[in-house]
Amino acid sequence: MQKLHVRLSVEIKVPDKLFKQIVDDHIAPFPCDVDVEEIKDEIDWDSAKPVLEGWDNGGYIPFEWLTYDAVESGLYEADENGVRRKENAK
Helix, strand or coil, X not given: CCCXXXXXXXXXXXXXXXXXXXXXXXXXXXXXXXXXXXXXXHCCCHHHHHHHCCCCCCCEECHHHHHHHHHHXXXXXXXXCEEEECCCCC
């Protein structure tokens, strides 16, 4: 039996403050992927545990996915000029 390493997509919930920190640190001024190792201690992984059990690498969040999540949150807007926090989003 041989091993295959597969990237997983896991949806996790994070507090607004952490969400904004992650988006602000990884989208502006230059979009980059988020290495989950950088933020793993700040995240409540309870909802993802059944999927991640036995996995040794949390992987990464592609900046395209982070951009999508930022806009979907209603806290950010995006266009050809980039991603920015909405004026009324605290």
